[in-house]
């Protein structure tokens with residue numbers, strides 16, 4: 272190992288070298304997975320993200336992996352950690368109502384988070400945690416091959432669109448997420464947990480949901 276005083280090579284995302292190595296390791300492990308079951312297994316065995324030691328459960332995904340729509344949230348909260356499923360708490364119940372308003376439910380969407388383990392006390396995920404876990408999310412998307420992505424909230428949009436632009440500017444505008452060789456249309460929208468605090472903003476999300484619905488509906492002949 273290099274002496275502690277040696278300058279660290281700059282990594283593009285400016286995260287510590289050990290985290291950059293864990294991220295590279297994650298990328299290699301994720302690339303080896305050719306099914307969702309293998310990916311779940313790889314995450315269950317992955318020791319490169321310390322959040323796994325404070326979390327109770329791995330929160331892998333919920334919904335239908337064959338669905339046209341894949342939604343990406345931020346990170347599991349307390350209820351999700353206890354049940355091992357994404358969006359099962361209050362925000363999840365609101366998400367279910369949002370989906371129902373355009374005729375969708377958990378059999379017609381697939382849901383994951385940018386992190387598969389709960390950050391202690393629901394604190395904001397760190398750049399290192401994202402660097403280490405996003406390779407699994409990207410592989411997850413690559414294996415599911417959704418027709419469209421919905422990015423729930425600023426953290427998800429920032430990670431997947433690699434942008435510093437805030438969610439209020441991004442929401443409601445179709446963007447593109449490049450995963451492997453594919454460009455996937457992605458719609459950023461507000462996070463349901465934010466809507467619980469700011470119910471007046473539901474009108475904005477309603478517009479976004481209509482944009483999603485329009486994208487999924489074939490033009491009538």
Ligand code: URA
Nearest residue numbers: 344345346347357358
């Ligand atoms: N918030 C999220 O971003 N994800 C969950 O799974 C629950 C709440």
